Amino acid sequence: MADPSVARTAPLPRHQRTGIVALAVPNLEEPYFAELTALLVRRADERGLSILIQQTEGDHDREVDIANGVGLPPTDGLIHIPRSLTVGDLTRRTSPGPLVLLGEHILVSPFTHVTIDNRAAAHAATAHLASVGCRRVAFVGPRDASPSDAADRRHAGYREAVAALGLEADPSLVAQVASFTSAEGRRAMRDLLAAGVELDGVVCSNDSVAFGVLAALHEAGVAVPGDVAVIGIDDVRASAYATPPLSSVAPDNEGIVQAALTELERQIAAPPGADMPVRHLVVGATVVARASTARR
Template identity: 40%
Template sequence: MARVRLTDVARAAGVSMKTVSNVVHDYPHVSAETRQRVQQAIDQLGYRPNLSARRLATGRTGMIALAIPEIDHPYFSEVSRRIAEEAARRGYRVLIEQTLSDTDAEHAVLRDREEGLVDGVIFHPVSMGAVEIGRLHKDTPLVLLGEAAIPLTTDHVMIDNVAAARQSVEHLLAMGRRRIAFLGTVDGDVTVSTRHRLLGYQEALSSADIDADPRLVLRVAGFSPEDSAEAVRTALADGLEFDAILCRDDKFAVGAMAELHAAGRDIPNEVALIGWDDTALATYTHPSLTSVAPDKQLLARVALELLIERMEGHIGVGRHRIVPHSLALRASAPPLA
């Protein structure tokens, strides 16, 4: 089937090619009646703009790159979907790139960015520091997500992980829990988010005049639910006493929950449990999982707004935005009576 051309749409709508082009590029000086007629012709014929022609005409591709550590991590999957939805509402498409937190892969996000392939980049770094990003970031507009690096020259969107962890522990303390474990620190982990969450955990204990017990910071071999289950299994076998667990993400909470069930521990009566990220997993566990809930929709919206402003010529020092979070209270650490 032959490709539908601009001239075919113009003929079907009874207008000039210039008018069709104005409608495609959403120029405001087209009457509503003409715009509707052209749009009907576009829909009927299945016309799709030629991206190469658009690039030549506007200097833009209509494409945004999103670089994340793991495509299959529930949090990043959900954030990616919201960014793609927000981008589509603004007329952009999203290319997703996985870095697996590898330093070379993260360097490539900035160093090997092909000029003209995308109009901007949203990037969640893990291994790279602020100075590295500042050195490698050149002309392509960039917005960062997460806590790993906050360069003065680059826009950045995150939640307050310290405050979120503190709020979670305060809720557990209000439930009467005093032996609260943190799950956990991962061997070889280079993420800043774990350190921030551990800091908030310790701050809440200190404010309650509870001495932090290093044994309650559980070490985990890896990032899978199986690894977190093994850490809880080891703690139970060692006779470690705890009546609550704050987990670094929902995947860890799922593993912990499975092991607590296997050990015959009642959730939440014997051990209360809080996850992190409020992913879809949280509503399908038994019992349902209380979880720190970043406002993912707002995070995506703010990141896109900052990026589009950069793409449209905004110049200045990096703008740093903290989006709100909440504690999604469910059965594993329920609301206070």
């Protein structure tokens, strides 16, 4: 936690708006967060707002400091994508003001948040593989060693789909990763192949993991999608240019961004002491089928 002597800034009175909104994002090296941030910046600019980006690395102390305005200039509000922040942390904010949460980490709280249904996204990805004939579908992406709400919910969605669709429920088909990176995806798939696990489809926790899975399959001479079909989640731009182009589940990023900015502006515009309703908004996600699952 930052030293208590560090100045904490409070939002200015509503009549002294700065036109600046802070955005706390875990890691801009992750393509999905980078693309979502770029979209937020563009849409905020259209509304006459500037985005002040703060990268947290998912560090709890850093997330708390940003929620409390530590080291930030005066802002009109905060959009926060938390990874370790808790409801207790937020209720003890020393710099309260307009706040919108993004993601499912804090799913039930007295604060407005916007999210996709990660469980449903993984269920849809698994169902897509079943629809193209896959029966032994692996899941690359649980993160027991470095817990992640998104990973847990996506793993749960995969398990539910396997049960509902009558697919092979084999524990050996599930491969852990330490992080949502291509390097971890490649390592996990290499381990599955080295162990001789039979599979004909792979659901990946995100597209970065899927890129690594594709690389490992290519290195091993496994044809995609002929031998193994692969699908990711997030539909980052690079998915369309992978070899082969990667199928993915695409969140409605435009819906996420517009909802977050609309909810934040609603709070900013409210008179002091107004009893603002808390809103929990879930936007949709759709399967984008590309060559990596185009089985005959």
